Amino acid sequence: MNTSTSTTVSTPVIVPIDTPTLGDRSYLAHDGLxxxxxxxxRDIDRVLALAADAGVRISDVFETHIHxxxxxxxxxxxxxxxxxxxxxxADEVSYERSPISDGDVVEVSAxxxxxxxxxxxxxxxxxxxxxxxAPAAGEAFEPVGVFTGGSLLFGATGxxxxxxxxxxxxxxxxxxxxxxxxxxxxxxxTHVLPTHGFGSFCSAGSTGDTTASTIGDEKRQNPALTQxxxxxxxxxxxGLDAYPAYYAHMGPANSSGPGAPDxxxxxxxxxxxxxxxxxxxxxxxxxxxxxAYAAGHVTGTLNFGxxxxxxxxxxxxxxxxxxxxxLGDSPxxxxxxxxxxxxxxxxxxxxxxxxxxxxxTDNALGSFERAVFADLAQVRHxxxxxxxxxxxxxxxDDGHIDGAVNIPLHELxxxxxxxxxxxVWVHCAGGxxxxxxxxxxxxxxxxxxxxxxxxGENAASSGLPITAAA
Numbered sequence: 001m002n003t004s005t006s007t008t009v010s011t012p013v014i015v016p017i018d019t020p021t022l023g024d025r026s027y028l029a030h031d032g033l034x035x036x037x038x039x040x041x042r043d044i045d046r047v048l049a050l051a052a053d054a055g056v057r058i059s060d061v062f063e064t065h066i067h068x069x070x071x072x073x074x075x076x077x078x079x080x081x082x083x084x085x086x087x088x089x090a091d092e093v094s095y096e097r098s099p100i101s102d103g104d105v106v107e108v109s110a111x112x113x114x115x116x117x118x119x120x121x122x123x124x125x126x127x128x129x130x131x132x133x134a135p136a137a138g139e140a141f142e143p144v145g146v147f148t149g150g151s152l153l154f155g156a157t158g159x160x161x162x163x164x165x166x167x168x169x170x171x172x173x174x175x176x177x178x179x180x181x182x183x184x185x186x187x188x189x190t191h192v193l194p195t196h197g198f199g200s201f202c203s204a205g206s207t208g209d210t211t212a213s214t215i216g217d218e219k220r221q222n223p224a225l226t227q228x229x230x231x232x233x234x235x236x237x238x239g240l241d242a243y244p245a246y247y248a249h250m251g252p253a254n255s256s257g258p259g260a261p262d263x264x265x266x267x268x269x270x271x272x273x274x275x276x277x278x279x280x281x282x283x284x285x286x287x288x289x290x291x292a293y294a295a296g297h298v299t300g301t302l303n304f305g306x307x308x309x310x311x312x313x314x315x316x317x318x319x320x321x322x323x324x325x326x327l328g329d330s331p332x333x334x335x336x337x338x339x340x341x342x343x344x345x346x347x348x349x350x351x352x353x354x355x356x357x358x359x360x361t362d363n364a365l366g367s368f369e370r371a372v373f374a375d376l377a378q379v380r381h382x383x384x385x386x387x388x389x390x391x392x393x394x395x396x397d398d399g400h401i402d403g404a405v406n407i408p409l410h411e412l413x414x415x416x417x418x419x420x421x422x423x424v425w426v427h428c429a430g431g432x433x434x435x436x437x438x439x440x441x442x443x444x445x446x447x448x449x450x451x452x453x454x455x456g457e458n459a460a461s462s463g464l465p466i467t468a469a470a
Contacts, residue, residue: 011133011144012029012030012031012112012131012133012144012145013029013030013031013032013054014027014028014029014131014145014191014193015027015028015029015030015050015054016193017040017041017046017047017050018198019041019070019343020198020199021308021309021310021311021312021340022041022069022070022199022200022309022311022312022343022344023069023196023197023198023199023200023201023202023203023309023312024039024041024069024070024195024196024198024200024202025039025193025194025195025198026038026039026040026041026047026195027039027147027193028047028050028051028054028056028058029112029131029145030051030054030056030112031056031108031109031111031112031133032054032055032056033055033056033057033109034056034057034058034059034108034109034112035051035054035056035057035058035059036058036059036060036061036062036106036108036112036114036131037058037060037061037062037074037077037083038061038062038063038064038129038147038149038193038195039062039063039064039067039072039074039147039149039195040061040072040073040074040077041070041072041073041343042070042071042072042073042076042258042260042261042342042343043073043261043263043339043342043343044073044076044077044080044260045263047073047077048077048080048081051081057081058077058081058083059083059084059108060083060084060086060106060108060114061074061077061078061081061083061084061085061086062074062086062100062114062127062129062147063085063086063087063088063127064126064127064128064129064147064148064149064150064151064195065088065122065123065125065126065127065149065150066087066091066093066123066125066251066254066255067250067251067254068123068162068202068247068250068251069196069200069201069202069244069247069250069344070250070343070344071250071253071254071258071342071343071344071345072254072258073258073260074087075095075097075257075258075259076258076259076260079260080260084098084106085097085098086098086099086100086106086116087099087100088100088101088125088126088127089101090124090125091125091255092255093255093256093257094255094256094257095256095257100116100127101116101118102116102117102118102127103115103116103117104116110134110137110138111133111134111135111136111137112131112132112133112134113131113132113141114129114130114131114132115129115130115132116128116129117129117130117146117181117182117185118178119148119149119151119152119178119179119181119182120171120174120175120178121150121151121157121158121160121171121172121174121175121176121177121178121179122149122150122151122157122158122159122160122162122171122175122196122202123150123162123163123171124163124167124171124174126149126150126151126158126178127149128146128147128148128149128151128152128178128182129146129147130143130145130146130186130190131143131144131145131146131147131193132144142187143186143187143190144190144191145190145191145192145193146182146186146190146191146192146193146215147193147194147195148182148192148193148194148195149194149195149196150194150195150196150202151175151178151179151182151194152178152179152182152183152192152194152218152222152224153192153194153196153197153203153205153207154192154194154197154207154208154210154211154213154218154222155205155206155207155208155210155213155218155221155222155223156197156203156204156205156206156207156222156223156224157175157176157179157203157204157205157222157224157236158175158194158196158197158202158203158204159201159202159203159204159240159243160172160174160175160204160236161204161240162202162243162247168237168240172233172236172237173229173233175204175224175236176224176229176232176233179218179222179224179225180224180225182215183215183218183219183225186215187215188214188215188216188219189214189215189216190214190215191212191213191214192213192214192215192217192218199309201241201243201244201247201312202243204236204239204240205223205235205236205239223235239394241392241393241394242392242393242408242410244312244313244315244316244410245315245316245317245320245410246315246316246320246344246345249320249345250344250345253345258345261342261347262342262347263335263338263339263342265331265334265335265352266326266334266338266349266350266351266352267349267350267351267352268351268352268353269325269350269351269352269353270353271359271360271361271362273351274298274325274327274353274360274361275361275363277323277325277350277351278298278299278300278301279300282322282323282324282325282350283302283318283322283323283324283325284298284300284301284302284325284326284327285301285302285303285304285314285324285325285326285327285337286298286301286302286303286304286327286328286439287304287305287306287310287326287327287328287329287333287334287337288303288305288327288328288329288333289305289307290303290305290370290431290432290434290435290450290452291370291452292329293305293435293439294367294368294369294370294435294438294450295367296357296365296366296367297357297365297366297367297439298327298357298360298361298363298365298366299361299363299364299365299366299442299443300366300443301327301439301443302436302439302440302443303435303436303438303439304436305432305435306328306333306336306337306340308432309432310337310340311340311341311343311344311346313409313410313432313433313436314341315341315344315346316409316410317409317410317412317413317436318346323350324341324346324349324350325349325350325351325352325353326338326349326351326352326353327352327353327354327357327360328352328353328354329354329355329356330354331354333354334352334354366442368438368442368447368448368449368450369449369450370449370450370451370452371425371449371450371451371452371453372451372452372453372458372462373427373451373453373455373458373459373462373464374458374462374463375451376401376425376427376451376462376464377462377463377464379425380464383423384422385422385423385424385425385449386405386419386420386421386422386423386424386425387401387403387404387405387424387425387426387427388404388405388407388419388420388424388425388426388427388437389401389404389405389406389407389426389427389428390406390407390408390409390412390426390427390428390433390434390436390437391406391408391409391428391429391433391455392408392410393406393408395429396408396469397468397469398468398469399466399467399468400466400467400468401427401459401464401465401466401467402464402465402466402467403465405418405419405420407419409428409433409436409437412437412440413440416440416444419441419446422447423447423448423449424441424446424447424448424449425448425449425451426438426441426448426449426450426451427450427451427453427455427459428455429454429455429456430453430454430455431450431451431452431453431454434450434451434452435450435452437450438450
């Protein structure tokens with residue numbers, strides 16, 4: 001795709017705007033003068049900065065669907081720029097929008113237009129948008145890319161179960177038909193530009209490490225386009241796994257028309273305030289790396305490092321509406337976390353503190369050991385320890401340490417009484433979820449060791465007995 005941004009261009013420039021912690025992409029597409037935005041995240045300052053750098057005016061904002069995994073910035077972006085806000089005419093929303101339906105064409109400029117294509121499956125009202133370009137004004141338009149939202153992803157599709165089990169059967173068949181519609185109607189060179197599929201739990205099936213694809217590529221490798229319908233439907237339904245609890249709040253928020261977020265710094269919290277909040281059962285979250293947290297932390301705090309899928313897992317575990325205070329190395333680290341949180345609708349923070357744990361409490365710091373799988377293999381020769389596997393059930397079933405207890409991280413708070421007694425060695429696939437779990441256990445006085453290691457690479461090779469579900 002053309003990457004020039006200095007003058008009007010014949011082929012649109014398409015700029016992906018990645019949000020890796022949520023596994024999503026938004027897009028800015030422009031012709032050097034005017035641009036459109038598809039599925040913007042809540043923090044629209046990123047989009048505005050890109051448009052300003054490119055010297056383009058945003059004329060139109062498009063939503064592929066009412067999102068389930070983040071709060072949209074679409075309405076706020078349209079209001080900030082004067083752009084038209086295109087949302088499916090069939091969606092029930094409480095704000096003014098430019099209704100759009102299957103087959104509608106939005107003329108963006110003399111050489112660029114957007115055509116809506118109904119692609120139900122992820123939701124009933126899901127739309128994809130074909131970006132069509134003409135070499136010059138008056139010449140024929142041809143598709144150059146298609147923004148597929150949660151429809152056709154890289155090697156997969158969006159999941160069909162987020163509206164509830166009563167709708168999953170119908171939606172999964174719609175999803176198959178929608179993938180084939182895109183493949184049948186668009187040329188093979190058309191770039192596929194999904195919103196989900198980069199680690200998002202909105203994906204059904206693995207998208208791997210692919211970062212770019214075309215309709216032709218998907219015809220050759222996407223199971224939705226290479227398998228028979230009933231086989232694909234069965235495989236898709238079997239592969240559906242748990243998804244974050246906060247998703248339940250995203251649809252209503254997006255239907256009501258969320259405004260721009262307030263990213264001003266939260267109120268500072270001192271030692272006494274932090275102690276009172278912890279004692280009162282509020283969440284005080286340490287944003288530092290799991291290495292730093294294990295070495296020393298304020299007892300009763302929880303570790304959700306901002307260096308991982310912070311918003312996904314915090315949003316998954318926190319009881320919605322619980323007051324939240326953040327602890328970080330620096331104001332910048334707190335600001336990064338705050339930006340992540342507004343994307344999922346956690347707009348108000350009770351407060352924040354920065355520095356080191358010694359700045360946050362006068363009491364002795366808590367700590368716990370970190371280890372690797374080889375350490376676990378050795379210690380099991382000398383004494384009995386409990387092994388807690390906090391991966392999802394599907395991961396556990398594919399292969400786990402013999403004798404391990406599986407409590408998926410998102411179930412841990414509700415199943416804390418199921419944690420084995422005594423010394424607990426907790427692990428996940430790579431260490432991030434294990435540290436969250438270890439912090440939950442340590443806050444309750446459980447003697448814990450966090451395994452910070454790759455399960456896939458090192459568990460079996462360390463001599464640990466690995467078994468799989470029958």
